[in-house]
Amino acid sequence: MRAARLHEYGKPLRIDDVPAPRPGPGQVVVRVAGAGFCHSDLHVIDGELRILPRLPLTLGHENAGFVAAVGAGVRSVREGDAVAVFGGWGCGRCRHCTTGVEQLCDRPEWVGLSSWDGGYAELLLVPAERHLVKLSTLAPREAAPLTDAALTPYRAIRKALPALAPDDTALVIGLGGLGQYGLKLLRLLGGCRVIAVDVAPDKRETARALGADSVLDGRDPELLKKVLDLTRGLGVGAALDFVGSDATLATAIGATRTHGKVVQVGLAGGTARMKALESVRFEASFEVSLWGTVQELREVVALVESGRLAPIATEYVPLERIDEVYARLKAGRVEGRIVVTP
């Protein structure tokens, strides 16, 4: 079968002909209908994140498709089932895996980012049926980006919601794909007001369209002051930073009220600096939220299948043109999400 594999950091992916996987006991092979191309793949391909245990490796961690074959003992899915693939695979045995936060496993085996090949291929070997979320009405290729682009903000927002009562305000920094899902989910599950911040005018336009109560320019030198003014000086209940640079983290921390929450979403490279009585208010907490759990993925899929959450704009591109996807994402010329269709 065909698979887009990384052979060397800094070099383009290569479309190879590789043996088709066959499911061992308890395993499932999925025919990939869509594999979302994620920003973090850029960092891996470019060699900024040299976390892969072997090369060549097939990338792709936002996957969905149809069950193609099941191994011995598999009971919950059968051939032909439409499924989204939870990607934060772990060892299955440790404290994190057995308490429901498998994506936090100390020995992560994330699909397409560990020794397990990912979804930029015709077939994907899934090591355990517990990673599959059955789809009822949603087409798998539409579901693919939910497994990260929607799941990651969903988990972050669930962490923030206890600090976001209806008389509170949320701050969302960065309105790319994840930030847009973040804003949508806040509108759906939180009763609070929302301030959205982005440096790009079109993203600010999108934020307005998605229902942000106030929209500010990330380049405004008065940004922090304006956020505080919008909350009568008290600060926001929670700040969700989807950018994660030194500067955005400083804004997020400075804008958060006493007893509030600062949540950095994803693994960007900035440093959060917190100094009592100066940069951070009384008992405001900071945390980096990481991806999501398979149960949270079920919840995201349910929101979309019930019609309450509309997916963001998605474009579909055949596996053969994956280089082009890389180039466009690198150049920032992507509206919403691109899904590779092998």
Added chain:
Amino acid sequence: MRAARLHEYGKPLRIDDVPAPRPGPGQVVVRVAGAGFCHSDLHVIDGELRILPRLPLTLGHENAGFVAAVGAGVRSVREGDAVAVFGGWGCGRCRHCTTGVEQLCDRPEWVGLSSWDGGYAELLLVPAERHLVKLSTLAPREAAPLTDAALTPYRAIRKALPALAPDDTALVIGLGGLGQYGLKLLRLLGGCRVIAVDVAPDKRETARALGADSVLDGRDPELLKKVLDLTRGLGVGAALDFVGSDATLATAIGATRTHGKVVQVGLAGGTARMKALESVRFEASFEVSLWGTVQELREVVALVESGRLAPIATEYVPLERIDEVYARLKAGRVEGRIVVTP
């Protein structure tokens, strides 16, 4: 000033001329713009709930109005401010009062239900400014029913939400005023599906209009089976029983899934019966939720003032006609809520 007072259980309220209250240190007098007439007032007047420490007493615990006078040391409000009055007054010193659940005080001093006179009067003496929630845009008489009819379901739903993920289902039994607010709030703050149950066809119609996903007849002998069928036999994440009879409690308990929550809303007279391996699933919990906190009232007011929560139908009736209100409520001839306007 005029006040509608209960002189004897089982007798109608009497409109008396009583001395106007004057605020002591830290106290506030509110000119009542509206006082919601609550179902529990019926039980008190009829003598079914003989909880009043003295008679005559002015009833009315759903109040809002304008600040008429402030006592020494009051800082957060001034004459003319529009305010909703939190009614679950407590001693202010005990464990419950100092941890934010003053309505649960072991020595309750609830307005209009303790030695403190209530809001069926021109003026209302509020013993501490912490009980007041300032209104920005909402007219006080519109805000009055929020202090109980919306606050009580808000607290109950907040308790249930952790068991109501978007892939879950909520069961709402009883679509009177509180149940309608409950359904609205679930639609607003929860991502789950909602099954609504009522014995009355018009209430079922209202439930459909408010967005219930399924609506069932409370008299249907197959009711429990139908609820379970709608959840593939697993049961609902949370059941909110706004009726609280033996029968509705049995349905609520029987319909709730493993690890789910049964919440009885308010103080109705049924008995919840829970027997392991029979009437209740593994680790499903039961609780009677009681009224709400002043912070929760701020949150309810914020939801209404931001336009996200529309108040249910409300009718305004002058204090002089309070007997008529009693009669109509008794006869069940009330759509939504009646507010007395002294």
Added chain:
Amino acid sequence: MRAARLHEYGKPLRIDDVPAPRPGPGQVVVRVAGAGFCHSDLHVIDGELRILPRLPLTLGHENAGFVAAVGAGVRSVREGDAVAVFGGWGCGRCRHCTTGVEQLCDRPEWVGLSSWDGGYAELLLVPAERHLVKLSTLAPREAAPLTDAALTPYRAIRKALPALAPDDTALVIGLGGLGQYGLKLLRLLGGCRVIAVDVAPDKRETARALGADSVLDGRDPELLKKVLDLTRGLGVGAALDFVGSDATLATAIGATRTHGKVVQVGLAGGTARMKALESVRFEASFEVSLWGTVQELREVVALVESGRLAPIATEYVPLERIDEVYARLKAGRVEGRIVVTP
């Protein structure tokens, strides 16, 4: 190998010679060093709990031993490792299993209580390595009863602790094996006072020795009044009912304060009756706690291995004399716990 199997409800177990199990992929065979004989086995043998999907079946759900063989792909244990066996097996894929509460699985596959044979046998087939907790210093036969007799109260107490601040009181009803562990764990992890209740004088003596602050006779007609007097009329923060009869549940509910917790431990046959304003105080909750999770078992083992929690008295009896164990347990002639050593 030898295995004590139930062939017919109401008949004694029979020691059969059965084929030794061999581990499939991902599975582990454990040489049983000890299998605790649990009270619930009595109810199963006697046919009061007819929950077994097939007969004959090897009972025994409190197991520990040494790894005898591992199937393909098993990585976390190897032959000879000393292990305790978590017994609340589930499907491994559903909401409960993937969020860390596998013992609550809607399709339970509990060891020795489902189609899986239990530990009253020389060898035990464990279907997944995630069910094993490695032992460092503890002898497996000593660890066996921890997997239920200590784990079940541990989970129950963890649920109760948020309602048991140091200025609060806990009520423990029933000082059998589980109740004794409950009392020990409260002393270890809670700062609160403890009232212990039992009908048997020797159990009350044990409670005193284990550090209960007050000890009351379960047959005392003034029992509830005495508990309330010990808490200045306010009630206890949490009541843990290890008996679960109608009468003990009524005491537990009646004794619990506003905002407190009533936890029934295990699956006894009483009915909890809760009626607002009568039998239950404001916002006191009720729940039946069920067994525990594998992570909680790790925690219990850690408490024992660190020397902080001393196991209760344990007696060891060879598999051949399992009938005698049944008879003594039935007659109530057991101090602490009996472990069968195959």
Added chain:
Amino acid sequence: MRAARLHEYGKPLRIDDVPAPRPGPGQVVVRVAGAGFCHSDLHVIDGELRILPRLPLTLGHENAGFVAAVGAGVRSVREGDAVAVFGGWGCGRCRHCTTGVEQLCDRPEWVGLSSWDGGYAELLLVPAERHLVKLSTLAPREAAPLTDAALTPYRAIRKALPALAPDDTALVIGLGGLGQYGLKLLRLLGGCRVIAVDVAPDKRETARALGADSVLDGRDPELLKKVLDLTRGLGVGAALDFVGSDATLATAIGATRTHGKVVQVGLAGGTARMKALESVRFEASFEVSLWGTVQELREVVALVESGRLAPIATEYVPLERIDEVYARLKAGRVEGRIVVTP
């Protein structure tokens, strides 16, 4: 009456004769039996923390004594009652004050650190009876340091406990007065192992005596590596930093496991730096814990009165010699806590 007042930053306190306070409505005057001299007083006196709204001001925020007079309407205490004084006074009306975290009030009115005079005086005016915790058996001057030196670590440890299961490890950095209480409370309420770190040999000795499982030298260049080695490389469940310098915060953050908690206790001047994938593990959170609540003070007092928590070494010095206390604390020549007895 005599009061030790700060007239100018950087100058010693001056013992002045000032008018005795008289209680207004709802207020209480306490005859001070003891007022703990806290390290933060040093920073205020030296002018490093210029937070006082007026000078001269009587310092002293760790107070206990006997009720000397009560204002109109006070019901819960009477003349002669022994009381500890909760010091984190707030406005009493805002979100923080009405949800039980008054010490976090956005307009703090902390005793001895705001416009309210503190306890380095014969009499202390307490603005509301809700700030008083009645003592049953404890002598007030012994109770004084509990109101901060024990309360502050108590709150911090309560925040950390959910991340400190019995199979986890806690890291305590800094074994001064607060750190010693922290260690004692971890031993009392947590089942986890404890690693204690201090730069001073005698403090390390104290840590051993108080039951730390491992004790490390804060100056050890291998410190972080050693902590990680003690946790098989995984890191501690929670790190409690009682020092709060850049260096100790870096150790605390670096030592904390995935999903763990870093809690800085108190308002020291270091900066916490958290960078995803580098200095901080997946979903480890950071927070500065601040003082405690009046309910938490009740819980601390209950722990001491029940004999479960022994106060740390305390020395009593008359008000006249308060300068000497300042000098000794400044020179670091204090074992445990010094209480001024006016």
